[in-house]
Amino acid sequence: MESRLRIFLLIAALAVLPGCATVRHWFHHDHQAAPDTTEVDDDNAPPPRVVDPDIPRRKITVPKIRSRNVEVGLNYGVISIEDFGTHPSYGLTAAYHITEDFFFQAEVGRSRAGNTSFETLSGISLLTDSERRFTYYDLSLGYNFLPGESFIGRGHAFTSAFYLIGGIGGTDFAGDTKFTVNFGAGYRIVPTDWLAVHITVQDRVFQTDLFGTNKLTNNLEARIGTTFFF
Amino acid sequence: MLRRAHQLALAGLLLLAALLTPTVSAAREYLQLFVTQPYLELHTGPGRGYPVFHVVPRDASVDVLFRRTDWFKVRTEQGVEGWASQTDMQKTVLADGSQFKFDLGDRAGFTNHRYEMGIFAGQYGGATLVSGYASFSFNSQLALEASAGQFLGKFSNGEIADIGFAHVFAPESRWSPFVTIGLGLVHTEPKATLVEAPNRTEQSAYVGGGVRFYLTRRFFLRAEYKAHYIFTKRNENEDADEWKAGFAFFF
Numbered sequence: 001m002e003s004r005l006r007i008f009l010l011i012a013a014l015a016v017l018p019g020c021a022t023v024r025h026w027f028h029h030d031h032q033a034a035p036d037t038t039e040v041d042d043d044n045a046p047p048p049r050v051v052d053p054d055i056p057r058r059k060i061t062v063p064k065i066r067s068r069n070v071e072v073g074l075n076y077g078v079i080s081i082e083d084f085g086t087h088p089s090y091g092l093t094a095a096y097h098i099t100e101d102f103f104f105q106a107e108v109g110r111s112r113a114g115n116t117s118f119e120t121l122s123g124i125s126l127l128t129d130s131e132r133r134f135t136y137y138d139l140s141l142g143y144n145f146l147p148g149e150s151f152i153g154r155g156h157a158f159t160s161a162f163y164l165i166g167g168i169g170g171t172d173f174a175g176d177t178k179f180t181v182n183f184g185a186g187y188r189i190v191p192t193d194w195l196a197v198h199i200t201v202q203d204r205v206f207q208t209d210l211f212g213t214n215k216l217t218n219n220l221e222a223r224i225g226t227t228f229f230f
Numbered sequence: 231m232l233r234r235a236h237q238l239a240l241a242g243l244l245l246l247a248a249l250l251t252p253t254v255s256a257a258r259e260y261l262q263l264f265v266t267q268p269y270l271e272l273h274t275g276p277g278r279g280y281p282v283f284h285v286v287p288r289d290a291s292v293d294v295l296f297r298r299t300d301w302f303k304v305r306t307e308q309g310v311e312g313w314a315s316q317t318d319m320q321k322t323v324l325a326d327g328s329q330f331k332f333d334l335g336d337r338a339g340f341t342n343h344r345y346e347m348g349i350f351a352g353q354y355g356g357a358t359l360v361s362g363y364a365s366f367s368f369n370s371q372l373a374l375e376a377s378a379g380q381f382l383g384k385f386s387n388g389e390i391a392d393i394g395f396a397h398v399f400a401p402e403s404r405w406s407p408f409v410t411i412g413l414g415l416v417h418t419e420p421k422a423t424l425v426e427a428p429n430r431t432e433q434s435a436y437v438g439g440g441v442r443f444y445l446t447r448r449f450f451l452r453a454e455y456k457a458h459y460i461f462t463k464r465n466e467n468e469d470a471d472e473w474k475a476g477f478a479f480f481f
Contacts, residue, residue, distance in 0.1 A: 062324065063261045065332070066296040069481075096347070098479045099335070099447050100277040100299045104347065106362075139349040139362050141477070147279030159275030168351055168360050170380050176421075179358045179382045190275070193296075193303065229298070 070230040071095040071196065075109075077223020079204075081134055081173075083211075084113035089134075089221060101144055105165065108137040109221075113173070126210075131175045134219075136204055138169020138182050150189055160189045171206050171219075178206035184221075198225040260293035260305075263322040263330050270322065272312025276301035284310050292322070300335065335448045339480060341402045342370045348452055348478025350379070354390065355458075355470035357383025361390070363478075370401040375410065379474075388418040390458075390472075392436060408454075410438040416460055416470075434460045438472070448479045 072094045079089040091109025098104060113132040119125055142165040149157040166183035184202030191197070204219040270286040276298045284306070286292055292304040292314070300316040322330045333339060344367055352359045361379025368374070378391045394412015414434045420427040440454025453475040460468040 063259045065261060065294050065302070068296050068298050097299050098449070098481070100301060102449075104349070104479065139360070141349075144277070147275060147277045149274060149280070157274070159280055161277070161279075167349070170360065170382060177380070177382055177387045179360065 068193070068229045069097040071097065071103075071227045072230065073196070073198070073225050073227025075198065075200070075223045075225025077200075077221055077225075079109075079111045079134070079219055079221040081111065081113045081219050082217035083116045084132075084134075085115070087111050087114055087134075089223065091136075091223070091225075093225065093227065095142070095227070103142045103144070103163075105140045105142055105167070106138070107140070108135070110135045127174055131173075133172070135172040136169060136180060136182075138167045138180065138204075140165050140167025140169075140182060142186075144188075158189050158191045160187065162187055165200070165202065171204060174208070174210050176208075178208060180204050180206040194229045196227045196229065198227060199223075200225065260295060262291050262293055262325060263304075263319070264289060264291050264325070265321075266323055267318070267321045270304075270314055270318055272304065272306075272310065272314060273301075274312065276303070276313045278315070280313070284312050297332075335481070337404075337444060339448065340444045340450060343367060343480040346373075346478050346480040348476050350452070350454075350474035350476030352472065352474025352476075354379065354381040354472045354474075355383070357381040357386070357388075359390075359472065359474060361474060361476075365396065371398050372396070373398070375412070384421075386418050386420045388416060390414060390416050390434075392434070394436065398442070404444045405441060406443075407441045408439065410436070410440070410454070410456065412436055414458070416458070430463075432460050432462055434458045434470075436472075442478070445477075448481060450478055450480070452476060452478045 080086040089111035093107040095105040111134045144161045146162040150160040171180040186200035271282045272284040273280040295303040363377035365373045365375040376393045392414025396410045398408040417431045436456045436458045438456035443451045456472040458470040
């Protein structure tokens with residue numbers, strides 16, 4: 001009796017369980033039915049998405065790169081003012097590096113002329129005190145060549161370069177302003193990224209009629225300077 | 231003179247101190263770039279003539295510290311600092327894989343740039359003229375220009391300064407003409423050897439035109455003419471012609 005009841009229950013369970021297994025299918029079927037109908041309606045609709053991505057895009061901000069092409073500095077040296085002796089000079093320079101080869105430079109400098117040999121011998125003064133002030137200013141173009149490294153001892157090397165420079169400007173001297181052409185060469189040592197040391201020799205040429213006849217004067221200047229890069 | 235030199239030295243030291251301060255306190259965020267070519271060469275200085283002393287391997291990154299002309303000062307992950315050329319830097323990528331793009335200073339820059347500067351030699355009312363100019367471009371065609379110059383003549387010396395607008399036609403072509411219009415000031419100092427005449431400063435206006443010709447890299451030639459009308463206090467206004475030619479660069 002007992003075993004007959006057990007068989008009956010087992011048969012009932014076997015009959016019901018496969019049906020239960022299809023429960024999941026029923027829901028699934030209902031879910032799939034909906035997109036099927038839309039696909040029939042519109043063939044161009046995008047395929048159903050399995051996962052909806054909701055990730056915020058990372059925005060990369062690019063830091064601005066600083067340009068350090070400007071070089072500003074001070075210099076001190078001597079200038080030989082034709083007929084008026086050699087005297088100390090000091091000045092300011094500002095340069096803009098356009099390419100690795102070329103730079104553009106503005107400079108202003110000042111010196112004080114001494115006595116001509118005629119003045120020394122005769123005791124007559126040709127110029128007043130303010131007229132002896134020698135001020136030059138110019139705009140020039142420089143060309144870097146012979147780049148290289150300069151070694152100090154075994155362990156230290158500084159980048160360096162020779163440069164040629166030439167330009168036009170004016171000179172205030174002896175109560176007049178003269179159109180002046182300058183040309184020269186220099187040597188630049190760059191110990192750090194922001195500092196440079198220059199040694200420059202430049203000739204400043206202008207015409208003057210101070211002594212009656214018109215003549216071309218050469219005023220050679222040798223100087224040492226320190227510049228800072230910005 | 232000695233006192234002057236001392237003052238100058240002191241000013242120099244102060245400038246040095248002022249310059250050192252930002253260098254020490256600088257804690258900037260640098261641009262990080264990744265090497266995609268087999269290696270990135272680092273030079274000791276910002277120029278092709280300086281030797282290569284280090285290479286950064288592919289996929290390694292560098293921080294860009296600053297730029298000087300066409301060279302970038304970079305620092306590797308190991309802390310090695312050196313100079314990489316513009317051509318090599320074009321092959322590096324940003325963290326998101328996009329190409330590193332920057333202002334190249336080529337023909338495209340000539341057409342479209344922000345600033346330009348230049349120097350000229352020429353004639354102003356018969357006197358020798360030396361002048362310089364700077365300009366700010368609003369777009370590839372319209373720019374605001376300021377120029378200053380000195381003229382040195384037989385009868386008078388002086389300075390001119392003016393500000394105005396320039397309009398460039400066909401900025402994309404190598405030869406690009408332009409027209410200018412603006413206002414200015416003229417300071418004239420008659421030479422003392424003539425009849426004693428006082429120095430004078432007068433207002434002026436000008437119209438002009440010229441042409442610019444792209445040379446190479448960041449350089450171009452520029453030649454221009456300006457017709458100045460000087461508003462004097464005398465019975466008649468004056469005219470002065472200005473002809474000048476020179477070279478300029480953009481950045």
